[in-house]
Amino acid sequence: MPEHTLPKAYNFKDTEEKVYSWWENSGYFQPSNDPQKPDFDPTKKPFVISIPPPNITGGLHLGHAMFVAIEDLMIRYHRMLGEPTLWVPGSDHAGIATQLQIEKALAGEGKTREDIGRDAFIERAWIWKEKYGGIITQQIRRLGASCDWTRERFTLDVGLSRSVREAFVNLYEKGLIYRGPRLINWSPNLRTAVSDLEVEHSQESGKLYFFKYRLAENPEEYLPVATTRPETILGDTAVAVHPEDERFKKYVGKKVIVPILDREIPVIADESVDRDFGGGALKVTPAHDPTDYEIAQRHNLDLINILNRDITINENGGPYQGLHRDDCRKKIWEDMAEKGLVLKEEPYTLNVPRSQRGGEIVEPMISEQWFVDIKPLAEKAIRAVKDGRITIVPDYFTKVYFNWMENIQDWCISRQLWWGHRIPVWYCDDCGKMMVKREDPASCEHCGSTLIHQDEDVLDTWFSSGLWPFSTLGWPDQTDDLKYFYPTSVMETGYDILFFWVARMIMSGLEFLGEAPFHTVYLHGLIRDENGQKMSKTKGNVIDPLIVMDEYGTDALRFTLLVGSTSGKDTNLSVKKVEANRNFANKLWNAARFVISAIEKAPAKAEKDPVWTPADEYIHARMRQTIRDVNRLFESYQFGEAGRQIYEFFWSEFADWYIEAAKIQLDKEGDQAFYTAWTLMRVLDKCLRLLHPFTPFVTEELWGHLKHTCQEKSAEYFPEDGWTDALITAKWPESKLEEKWEILAVENFSKATIDHTRGFRLLKTVAKIPANRRLTGSIIASENFHTLLNEQKQYIEQLAKIKGLVISEGIPDAEEYQNYPSESISSIGSLAFLIMEKTSDSKELIEKLDKDLAETKGQIERIEKLLSSDFAEKAPASVVDKEREKLANYQETAAKIREQLGK
């Protein structure tokens, strides 16, 4: 760090930028043991994380901030442990999201994607990517992410496109990819198939339509059938009844007539039929309903698709061809009513499938798509978690994982989009045959014709992100990076994409490389607002991490996210919490300034061996305990709790107790001043190391100043492993076995100094005496504790602002002792007395109480007036209640003061 005068206040704006580019330019983000470099040692085990690639369309949100904070914490921790660490950054081409952006821009020019054609469209998408695709990675840098940017990847770059091809062809050659008519979720607005995971079901009110399915042999007889979508009658290929339904048993095997179209279809028996739904018989439309599709599979029924891709009725719809789905629904029902086929309509709550992205109703539709036969892959992935090759943190997601994987459906991987990895399949226009190729072919391998064309569809974005942990390292080539860094170590991401992404990476890693892509999956929760509500633009409760960083600094945001999080659980976030942690950064700064100036003033070395004071022993012992706790918590992925413990230690034990005690010791000069300054240096150094993964910027900056000051001062001021170049690569504090003296040291200082200081402070608060006013104090304690108390008398006097502290065994006879305020200290069974200097103290006290009473009365009047105005009717009930509560509190306070004053 170039600068060495420590400013009075922490200026995070200057520091963050300066420190980040210094780290990056110094190469600290690259692995310390690197196969790309000459002295590479392949035996050293690396720690590797692949970043969840953010969409190039995305602006930074709290979800990004969360994963960056947690992953950066892990990476920094392992880097400080001395392991070669690699965090691979990159971004995702985000098929649907990006395509929508480009289409939106085109719409502004009055054009559609078809108007400009595929090539021009792709060209535009790339221009868009060059212009905007880097914004998100810039924002991720601002969070302090120590990724190796020299290894940055994009899911559509050349190398990753090769991986995608290899994966597709590999699966195809194994017979695990097939093309076929299958029921898919068709999103009419996006004009593409979407996966089950991209469909959300919402409860909406609709209608249930009851009608007659007439018997072919006797049109007077009919089966009552109900549907929520009458237009699907056009695609019916059977009517199903329950095999044990006495009402309909006799019809099984007979034919019924499809209304309007007059097609004959069979009545079948299937156990899946719900006898209580509708009329008890079920119309079966296999091409437009998942349950019906399964029935059709069991009974070999025909599949009749009645919809075009724009949700108009196709040629199978007879007289309704060309009508929009909704118009057809109305028309066919009217026509059926005319023919006497309608029984009744009832209001009904529908479970409507809607597109997660566009919100429109998704139509189940039979369509030619590419699928991955996923069961064989899923079985391997289940085994990898069962036998412990992969651990999921928190553990309860393991069950969720098994449940999903055991019931997994074939994965529809084709998307009718233009932006993405085009399916590597070519069709011959002459012989009609198909080729699946790693390299683009020039001619047909079957007949030699050059009239060939590539499949129009692209692959689901998750197909390429599922290869991420190894495609980014060069697979399918056996690169040095792949050999050394694969398998990676931890996959950290939100639990909401466990199936979208994590499960697919596990399946593909096992399939293509034969090894699980990581040994641990760490899942974090969602971030909600301070009341536990989901953040959304419509609710207006979204917190923008960029604004928060501008206002309070990156460290404050990171610390808040990390300390508030527990694996797998949602976190409630408020700006107030970030503000409080900004204050923590300031506290850190001020404490460090004190330490640095203490070192500057203290002797350069000691004359004699150290004689540790109770305060020194206390802080050294607590430091050792804290390091042990933090290490234990880090090893079990409890980062939030670790952060809370370091915070507590630093704020309370170090800053509030030790630094205050140190002031007395520094004043004594000589050896005691030296050992005190040395202790301050040691503890601050360790705190900065422990805090570095949480708040990297402020700790690096302060550590640089501390190091500089110590090096200037003398060779006596140094951490255990000496001064290294930067905190980012300094050694992580090691746990040391607990020694007997530690427990005693903590106990002694707590019992004497801490407990008695607190006792005196409380006495002053209760008696409303200003904390800084020095009164005489007295402690009555058993003689066993007199040595202990006398040793620490100076601290108690200084910290509690007490003068002439007397320690004695019994309560003196003096009558006035009865009237002195006292507090019993439970840890050693002592009593602390505040000796009131009657006249002046009580006069002052009465004046203060009078003043307080007047103020309180003023508040009571103000609120009473407010509550009697129309405010009480117009303001929200919660606000009014709050005012009432305040009023009650003030009234209580006033009563207490009156009591004290004897009024």
Ligand SMILES: [Zn+2]
């Ligand atoms: Zn051919």
